[in-house]
Amino acid sequence: MNELIELRIPLTLFIERETSLAHCYFDFDLLNNPNVLHHLITPHLCIRYSNTTISTSDIGSIISLLLKETKCTLPHPYVPQVTTKHKLLNDILTYINNHLNDAIHTQTVAQHFFISQSYISILFSNVMRMHFKNYVISLKIALSLHDLLSPNQSIQSVARAYSFMNLSTFTKHFKSYLNVPPKVYIHQYNKQMSLCQSDLKINLITQDYNKLLTNNQQQETTPLPYTLNLNTSWQTQSFPIPMTFITIKDIATLSKLIHIQDDYFNLTNFSKPHIYIEQLATSNLTPFNIKLILAILPKLKSKNCCLVLPIYSIAFYQLLERQLLKIIDSNCTYYPYYKSIKFVIHDDCLSATQLDSLKRLIRKRYPNINIGASLDNYINKPQSNFASTINFVRDSNMDFYFINQHFATLIYKLTHTTQTINGCEALLSFIKDLKSYAKLLIFTHIATDDINNYFNAYTEINDVKISRFLIELSQHIGGFGFPLLQEHNTDIAVLNPSTSSMSLIHIYSMLLPFMGQNIHFHELGLLMTKDNTFEILFYDGAHTINASSQYLITIKHEFTQHFQVFNRVLGPSSNLFTKPLANNTSIDTLQLDKMLLDNFSKVNTPNDYIKVHKHNVPLEVLVDKGSLHYLKLYT
Structure with missing residues (x-):
């Protein structure tokens, strides 16, 4: 603990x-x-x-x-010491720390160190990842917090002590960092001071947290035995690499995503990642936004990620061509980024002839750009069914197709029946009839009900179920799409409303080593071997309704010397810890204690273990119900 x-x-x-x-x-x-x-x-x-x-x-x-x-x-007052590999920057930081009561600008620092102001700005931007001004002001505000609580100090005197121009400037910066003005901060402190004279009561969310820990304590049961023999030969099959589309609402979110993705998740954790801008209006194609897209394309390409833009009409495409594509076409610097752009045609207002003309127009001018289409409009037509949809896919000749429908809704619309049918069988039948065209399908709306419908088992969604779903459907379709932010409790998304990573990110990172490889499907997961190195994924997916909470897995091997075991464990806590927050309508997750949200995120993160194992002893692994284990065995 x-x-x-x-x-x-x-x-x-x-x-x-x-x-x-x-x-x-x-x-x-x-x-x-x-x-x-x-x-x-x-x-x-x-x-x-x-x-x-x-x-x-x-x-x-x-x-x-x-x-x-x-x-x-x-x-002197405590100031956090930041040390970098750049000696000059370290000297500048020390100088700033020693002069926080003075008016510090790039000009004064530049004169002291005999360097240019622009060079200082470059150092802070490239090494510190923040602006010079923000660094200085943040330290001044941090130091002012204690001074404001002194009964002998007024807000104005504190502002003067740290050389702010005036009280309003100090208040503006203070509020930008603490979300409240200095006066409210002092009031909150005094209020807390009076509260702390009495005993402290555990708050509501902590009660929920404690109940959660108690209610989900696993009962002691005898683990189910399972043996995996690495010495036998297995049948293998290819695990295709599915495309992953991360859906964002608009172009403004694109910039935010690029800035937060290194902190909250990494695009390279996903297979063939794509960023899909769901809404792109004519008014969004401003010079500023075009420059933003051009600046972001190199970053996406460095992560093998594509940018997917919607096309609504021929006129909209022609505008996009004038504003963006011609700039790329005329500039050799941007030209390599053509392959990082894809289009999705929304045919809501297009006839079949217009759709075909638009497709031909784009391919003639830009043959390297992949073109997709949304099937939703066609599926929603009253006369649509399995056969007609299959014919539409074959005849339209697109590079990929979006289906943004719940599975139950999709099956109902294509079968025109309200009778209870096996969701998995109906979906796989549709996919089978599509033959090779099924590898062009992208399901962009995956919710917990879809996964339950697929397995025909309405039980608690956990990481194992999601993993099995991704593994099984990846054999048949082209990929999956997920929203960046979870909007509904049932959505499978990249981040939850508090911007904490959801388990999807970690599931993908554990599946990624097997994608594009020849693997063996064993009862409890996946197995791959190469150059005397074994990579294994364990889950309890074959027995999700079994009463036992654990599996004791014995791995038999033929290593002739001690070998290393890397074990990455994604526990069942991910959904357990976030579910009470999602289901409690009285709690605004964005207003929760940041520490608590950070701890939720930490709990949801896989734990890594590494050890050296004796060559003459079978390896035993205890797998909890609902957990995933990625193991790598190597000498």
């Missing part, structure tokens, strides 16, 4: 005990006996404390211990 503990103590309780808090830091390595701190904290993790109160004296004991044994006093 020690890896899950994160202690947060109200600032008011610390300041009450240590007035010079801003002039010190805490070094936990100085603890004489860490077990003492552990003993003070861990009792409050017991479920009996849920929905009760905790005495402030208990927290006072923790504060006393920290102040006594870990406090390190400084002659």
Whole structure:
């Protein structure tokens, strides 16, 4: 449990005990006996404390211990030290830290170090990933927090102390970082000060969190045995590489996605990634947005990612050609990015003749650009059925086709029956009749009901079910599409509303090593071997309704020397921890405690383990129900 503990103590309780808090830091390595701190904290993790109160004296004991044994006093206010590989930048950062009470600009720093202002800006942009001005102001605001709480300081005097031009400038910057003006911040502190005089009650979300931990504790059961023999020969088949389309609402979201994807997820975790802009109006094709697209294309190409743009009419295409494509065509720098662009034609207002003319026009002018079409408009026609849809796909001759429909809705519209039918059988029958054209289908709306409908088993959706669904359908279709942000509780998306990574990202990262390879499908997952290296995926998908919560897997091998075992585990917690938030309508996830949301995200992240295993002993792996294990065995 020690890896899950994160202690947060109200600032008011610390300041009450240590007035010079801003002039010190805490070094936990100085603890004489860490077990003492552990003993003070861990009792409050017991479920009996849920929905009760905790005495402030208990927290006072923790504060006393920290102040006594870990406090390190400084002659000046504490400022986080940032160290880079660039010596000049380190010197600049030290200079800034020592002059935070002064008016610091790039001009003053440039004069001190005899360099240009533009070079300073480049250093901060390329190395620090932030603007010089933002770095300076953020430190000034951070240091002002403690000063504002002093009864002897006014807001105006604090603003002057850190050389802000005036009170309104200080207030504006303060609000941009803390979302409240200084006056409200002081009021909130005083209010918390009065609250901390009494016992502390565990809040609503913490109660839910504790209940969640308790309700999902697994009962002790005897694990089911399973043996995998690496010494036998297996039948193998190719695991195709499906395309992945991440849907974003508009062009404004495109810029945000590029900036956040390195922090929250990596596009390279997905197979053949595509970014699909769902809505692109004529008014969006401004010079600024065109420059934005041109700036983003190299970043997408570096991650082998394509940008997919919608086309609504011949007139819209001609406008897009004038505003974007001709710039790419006339500039040798941009020309390689042609293959990173794809089109999806929405034929809502197009006749069959217009659709064909538009397709011919694009292919004649830009033969390297793939063209897709949305099948939804055709499927929604009253006369459409399986046969007519198959004929439409064969005759229209597109590079790919979007289907943005729930499976149940799709099957109903194509069969025109309300009778209960097996969703998997009906869908696979449609795919089978499409033959090779089925590899052009992209299902862009995957929800939990679709997965349940496919398996004809309406049970809790977990990572195993999602994985099996992706693995099985990848054998038949061209790919899948998912929204960037989850809008509905049933959506399978990349990020949830709090921008925490959902399990989909990690599932893809565990499936990716097997894609495009010849693999063996064993009862509990996938197996691949190459150059005396074995890669294995384990899940409990073959027995999802079995009462046992674990599998004890014995792996027999013929290694003649000790070998390394890498084990990446994606536990069943991903859906368990996010479901209470999604189902609790009284909780706005965007307003929740950031620490709690960060911890949810950490819990949802796979854990990696590596060890050396003896060559003369079979390898045993314990697989919990609903969890995924990716193993790599190598010498």
